[in-house]
Amino acid sequence: MSFSADKIKADFMILNQLVNEEPLVYLDNAATSQKPTTVLATVEQYYRRNNANVHRGVHTLAERATAQYEAARQKVQHFIHAKESAEVLFTRGTTTSLNWVAKSYGEASVHQGDEILISVMEHHSNIVPWQQLAKRQQAVLKYIDITPEGLLDMNSLRSQLTSKTKIVSLAHVSNVLGVVNPIQEIAHLVHEAGAVLVVDGAQAVPHQKVDVQELDVDFYAFSGHKMLGPTGIGVLYGKRHLLEQMEPVEFGGEMIDIVTEQESTWKELPWKFEAGTPNIAGAIGLGAAIDYMEAIGVDNIQQHEQELMQYLWPKLTAIPGLTIYGPAKLEQRTGIITFNLEDIHPHDVATAMDMEGVAIRAGNHCTQPLMTRLGCGSSARASFYVYNTTADADKFVEALIATKEFFSYGTI
Numbered sequence: 001m002s003f004s005a006d007k008i009k010a011d012f013m014i015l016n017q018l019v020n021e022e023p024l025v026y027l028d029n030a031a032t033s034q035k036p037t038t039v040l041a042t043v044e045q046y047y048r049r050n051n052a053n054v055h056r057g058v059h060t061l062a063e064r065a066t067a068q069y070e071a072a073r074q075k076v077q078h079f080i081h082a083k084e085s086a087e088v089l090f091t092r093g094t095t096t097s098l099n100w101v102a103k104s105y106g107e108a109s110v111h112q113g114d115e116i117l118i119s120v121m122e123h124h125s126n127i128v129p130w131q132q133l134a135k136r137q138q139a140v141l142k143y144i145d146i147t148p149e150g151l152l153d154m155n156s157l158r159s160q161l162t163s164k165t166k167i168v169s170l171a172h173v174s175n176v177l178g179v180v181n182p183i184q185e186i187a188h189l190v191h192e193a194g195a196v197l198v199v200d201g202a203q204a205v206p207h208q209k210v211d212v213q214e215l216d217v218d219f220y221a222f223s224g225h226k227m228l229g230p231t232g233i234g235v236l237y238g239k240r241h242l243l244e245q246m247e248p249v250e251f252g253g254e255m256i257d258i259v260t261e262q263e264s265t266w267k268e269l270p271w272k273f274e275a276g277t278p279n280i281a282g283a284i285g286l287g288a289a290i291d292y293m294e295a296i297g298v299d300n301i302q303q304h305e306q307e308l309m310q311y312l313w314p315k316l317t318a319i320p321g322l323t324i325y326g327p328a329k330l331e332q333r334t335g336i337i338t339f340n341l342e343d344i345h346p347h348d349v350a351t352a353m354d355m356e357g358v359a360i361r362a363g364n365h366c367t368q369p370l371m372t373r374l375g376c377g378s379s380a381r382a383s384f385y386v387y388n389t390t391a392d393a394d395k396f397v398e399a400l401i402a403t404k405e406f407f408s409y410g411t412i
């Protein structure tokens with residue numbers, strides 16, 4: 001079946017509405033994506049027909065719920081090419097996944113004077129857990145810089161990897177610069193140095209094929225809500241031998257094997273990490289989102305976003321006064337455009353664009369160190385996805401030009 005963003009858009013009812021009397025153009029996909037009808041229907045069907053707690057019951061509904069929940073885990077396993085479903089842990093999202101690694105693996109392996117290496121382009125959720133770990137363990141948190149073009153500086157990475165480095169944690173795709181970091185190459189360097197590589201895949205899994213075995217990452221984190229699935233569900237992938245060494249982060253029901261008055265033992269992987277009633281509907285909804293993405297083809301999604309960028313780029317770069325952050329070469333970018341328009345405050349830009357029905361984000365995008373590094377404090381961001389069309393791209397450009405004109409009247 002040939003790819004049609006217009007047809008795909010029809011599966012997202014939320015996009016079919018007027019905002020400020022203009023047709024909605026949703027370009028805030030890096031923050032969260034919309035959900036297709038199949039995902040909504042799957043979640044609704046689960047609550048209407050099969051709702052029960054998982055793993056504990058022997059009655060029919062409990063068995064159905066458990067089967068659907070575990071089937072979703074297998075979908076995730078195949079989607080990211082994990083060796084086995086036991087390596088797929090359900091979490092609340094990327095943030096929780098990264099916190100689990102920092103808390104459990106981090107506290108066991110990082111000691112006084114050891115080093116943790118991250119980059120200046122990280123999201124706060126891939127900074128703050130490591131800051132806290134470094135403080136607790138009296139370790140050193142070091143930063144890989146970016147090049148003047150806005151790419152991860154591989155020389156900075158190489159020169160900072162030492163025998164003291166225990167953990168390297170990096171974004172696969174930056175939520176601001178839109179660049180894809182060469183994770184496979186980095187994994188090789190990190191392993192040579194004797195450290196483990198943690199990858200924040202929040203902006204990668206929704207948009208490109210991810211094969212955790214080919215990348216040879218040790219841990220990989222992502223969120224369901226950015227890939228057409230529900231909020232409150234995410235994934236932590238970990239290599240079995242690492243997850244086996246690790247202590248659970250949370251304790252309680254579901255994750256135990258035997259409990260006596262003073263001692264307990266844990267279930268096997270993956271359940272030893274999943275304490276309490278999990279987000280069953282969320283996991284099943286994520287499974288439906290994966291089915292939807294696979295029916296389109298992840299390569300087709302990626303190609304569509306690249307074609308949209310090729311269409312958009314010359315129109316954007318023709319707007320005087322528009323500063324776009326990140327590489328100037330289109331082939332080094334994904335569907336994220338972070339920018340400032342002259343000296344108009346990005347919140348004003350986003351508010352003016354909203355009046356035209358165009359939803360974009362403004363602020364620091366949870367990347368304050370990067371904003372400081374870029375010298376801008378805050379910026380506006382448009383981020384595209386599978387259901388965005390060239391008409392959306394045109395509307396975005398039109399709204400930008402209108403915004404620029406609107407604010408220029410006040411500065412005469």
Ligand code: PMP
Binds near residue numbers: 092094123173
């Ligand atoms: N990392 C990156 C690169 C992100 O873009 C985001 C979401 N903005 C996160 C981590 C955090 O994801 P979540 O809020 O779903 O935990």
